[in-house]
Amino acid sequence: MFIAKVIGNVVATQKNEKFLGMKLLLIQPYISRDGKLQISGSSVVAVDSVGAGVGECVLFTQGSSARLTPTTKDAPVDAVIVGIVDAVEVEGKLLEKP
Amino acid sequence: MFIAKVIGNVVATQKNEKFLGMKLLLIQPYISRDGKLQISGSSVVAVDSVGAGVGECVLFTQGSSARLTPTTKDAPVDAVIVGIVDAVEVEGKLLEKP
Amino acid sequence: MFIAKVIGNVVATQKNEKFLGMKLLLIQPYISRDGKLQISGSSVVAVDSVGAGVGECVLFTQGSSARLTPTTKDAPVDAVIVGIVDAVEVEGKLLEKP
Amino acid sequence: MFIAKVIGNVVATQKNEKFLGMKLLLIQPYISRDGKLQISGSSVVAVDSVGAGVGECVLFTQGSSARLTPTTKDAPVDAVIVGIVDAVEVEGKLLEKP
């Protein structure tokens, strides 16, 4: 899994029927580097499965495992938010969340 | 999933039989960066499952989940278009679609 | 899927028994950029499932979907050639094949 | 699999129910280069399945195989620690662990 910040949302009306009712969030991955959480890599469109919202720091899962939540079961989904991050601790220090 | 623009199509006559009748589109991924949607990464050949066409902004799924649409079931496909993007909103602002 | 050119082949005598009789081709991925097909990324060893040969432009599939052809069923294979590319059209223009 | 150092941990209260009781560790991948183990790539959040702790050098698995441990069975998890590394030997020389 990776840590990300929810930065926006995506609207699609014409779509695969399994996506009906799903909340599509745009998220920006962050990594730990030099004692800070820093932006890294491409923004991803992930399905929300835990009630996440814009501005929150989340944990997301990719690949076939993204279909293992009740929300995404059997759907053609390859990224899902599985948790809201309360704290990231590195070497005994809490990192500031993005 | 990632956001992409449909930039072309690919024709293959000699192919795996599961590809018969599939529309193969060439798509260019875009990411959100600095308040804009920007080209990022390699162009991908994706199967269309939602009636997408050249010039449209779409959402696509990769990996085993790409086989979870009615169009791509049990086919040796690793990328599929699952939606047509109407809007991408970042920090309360609609981004211009590519 | 990605577009690639078949640039060579790989011979392995001591191998997993599922590979017996498989043709292992070395392929170089190409992407569409600036109106041309350009080399991009690492060369890949892919199993041929459509009668492809050196010099041809092909379409290949990666990951678990690479096991979904008759040739690669249940084999420890993560890349397979699924089609021979006749034409790539971008913005109404046929791209020159590599 | 890749080699990594456990550098911290992640706390998430609101999460998918399969994550209950799982230990989420932040790990930094290392690769062998020029006779040393060197930091490479993004930090990853992995589930611990072997009793690993901060500061240890571990082996981790990604993708669908990350669900193949007793700890992660059927969970929406895409990275899991599967071993604690005792030694890495390259060309007859033990590499210093990070």
Next chain:
Amino acid sequence: MFIAKVIGNVVATQKNEKFLGMKLLLIQPYISRDGKLQISGSSVVAVDSVGAGVGECVLFTQGSSARLTPTTKDAPVDAVIVGIVDAVEVEGKLLEKP
């Protein structure tokens, strides 16, 4: 699949029980570029399933397909050596093995 050279091995005593008896090899991927096999990308820890040893040039498989050998069946393994490379031929020329 990719071509790699076996450069070392990894020892882990505390590990997932499915790893018992598995040989963990450290391998360095190589790609074909400019008529040569050149180092590319990160070193990987792969399970040996064909009797490979340090110094040999091998073929390896990643992802869920890495579980499709008798050695790795149902194990949390995402990389496995599936063959020992005898020859790589590009444009009619045998490439020197690393």
